[in-house]
Amino acid sequence: MATTDTTDSRTGEQALLPLTPAEIEGPFFRIGAPRRESLIEPGITGERLMLTGRVLTPEGKIIPQALLQFWMSDDEGNYDGQGYRLQGYTVTDASGRYQMEMIVPACYEPRQAQHVHVKVQGVGRPLTTQLYFSSDANRVNDRHFLPALDVDVSDAPDGGKRGTFDFVIAQYTEKDNVTPETLAARV
Secondary structure, three states, X not given: OOOOOOEOOOOOOEOOOOOOOOOOOOOOOOOXXXXXXXXXXXXOOOOEEEEXXXXXXOOOOEOOOOEEEEEOOOOXXXXXXXXXXXXXXXXXXXXXXXXEEEEOOOOOOOOOOOEEEEEEEOOOXXXXXXXXXXXXXXXXXXXXXXXXXXXEEEEOOOOOEEEEOOXXXXXXOOOOOOOHHHHHOOO
């Protein structure tokens, strides 16, 4: 999702950005993945992809220190269920930006789309979702595919691919059972 100015041109009022849709977690999420900005390790094969973006509120405010955890299959469609191969998390910087180097994962049965799983959390409940790649023509046949989760993939100048995706997540509100300190931590 590309996000820019959230001002409604008709009214001059700030329009809210749509929340990033939630998706299934899938069976291979593992707690304890390491913090890193690259999922590439020795022995990892496949086309490299640099994913960048921001984490924002519906009002378009940046969320610094938001956590993003990624996990994905390898270039043959297999997940690591014992270690943390192609799994890891990162945290947004002071500008709400993140980057994660990965590969373009393979498609596998019964799924019909290449995808990467992501959990995103700021000062609110975690969002679990999946991202799809514009370079995968079959993604539209996958029963979980949503156009709002499509990453526009292009060739990177130094080889491999690159894509950008901005996550829009909700924060806790006064209606949630959280402490005043938690509410004060919102952006």
